[in-house]
Amino acid sequence: MRADRLLSMVLLLRRRGRMTAGELSDELDVSTRTVLRDIDALSSAGVPVYAERGRHGGFALLPDFRTELVGLKDDEALALITAGTERGDHAFGLGSALASALRKVVDTLPEDRRTDLGEAARRLLVEPETDLLSRRRSTEDVADAVMVEVRRAVLTGHRLRFTYAAPGATPRERTVDPIGLVTVRERTYLLATKDGEDRTYRVARMAQAEVLPEVAQRPDQVDLDRIWQERSARFLSTDHLPVVVRVDPTRREELLRNARAVRSQETDSDGWVRLHVMFEDLRHATWALWQLDTGAEAVAPDALRRALRDRARELVARYGRSTE
Structure with missing residues (x-):
């Protein structure tokens, strides 16, 4: 994790130039003491980072310290940058990871391409807060700790235990075998099985979640699109x-x-x-x-x-x- 943070720090300094310890700590979600230790580690590793003293001082890299990514087409880079806008960075709780990945991609582009793509991305808006009738988007409030556990259970293939509250019902504890996560119209659903029966849960209705050591009972291969369509059709045809x-x-x-x-x-x-x-x-x-x-x-x-x-x-x- 520290190696990834050090790389993110280098990329932030490359993109923004001079940054204070406070700005770096806010961006990387660590203490200023950790930032100072990381700066020392970068210097010891030969990264040309230096400190500027004074009221407007901070940390910066020597000019032209960069690497270049070859083979990335303009449309490919633009797709990545657009996906990382405010409207597209919240899915499955991966916003911070996406932001970090985008910093790495953008930093490897030549200066002229970065400028052109940055201007192009500002002309593409993904899912604004309101539509033409000034109706605000509905968003779900999913606890970070819950999303981390749910996502980890899905990706590692372990059983998941959580507290779930259906509308108007008393919260109950559930233990399931997770299959996958699906986001539809700003809502995130967990597709799972419970005692062999198909189950679908709104992640926003989970109060607590915990990955269990037991391996989930689920198929090795999965077609989430097909499963979602089947469950949607079944949902509309059952007792509702x-x-x-x-x-x-x-x-x-x-x-x-x-x-x-x-x-x-x-x-x-x-x-x-x-x-x-x-x-x-x-x-x-x-x-x-x-x-x-x-x-x-x-x-x-x-x-x-x-x-x-x-x-x-x-x-x-x-x-x-x-x-x-």
Whole structure:
């Protein structure tokens, strides 16, 4: 790990020129004391890094200290740089690793190509925060420690134990055989088996995760695209509740965070979005629609409309009485 950090430090100094110990510590997520030790290690290894004293001082490399990567085409380098933008660096918790890899790639390019590609990358924007209707992207909050354990279990082929909380349910501990990770519309799913049965889990709903020493029972070869398509089709054909709902466009993403699947979408004449979605059951659908208060309306099924109506009547009756 230290060797990788030392290389990252060299590449940072190559790209940015002079940097203070504080700036390096923030970038590399280590203490300033560690930075100073690493600077000494680089100097001892013959890397021409030197310190500039004074108010605007810091550490820098002698000019022209670099290596060049041959064989990398402009489109290939541009693809890597674009993939490393803010919108593309969060998948599977690998953002910092991607940033480090990109520093290494960019630093090996000739100066004129780095300048041209940097300008080109600024003209390509991947998944901005909002769309043309100013609706913000929905993002999941996955704990770094959880993602590290889940990813490690998938890549090493060991069983995984975690605490999982489905919507409206009490958190429970699960032990599974992980198969792979899939990211769809900003959501990350763990594909796994439990006691030989297929299971799919939202990683954002895991509170804790731990890789176990036992080897996972799973096939040696995997086709994640095929498995995902099969599970999606099975999901829509099994015992789930289809719901038609009208929702205020500003609350759409909030609804989709709780829905199990979306079958279709259209816009009504008043600007509201009409969605055909799937929920686990009537209880789940009632809970999800209730969270949106007046920002959504259940159109079908009638059982869902009755459940929401009965709950509203109960609250009206309760709060309609004076407490004096």
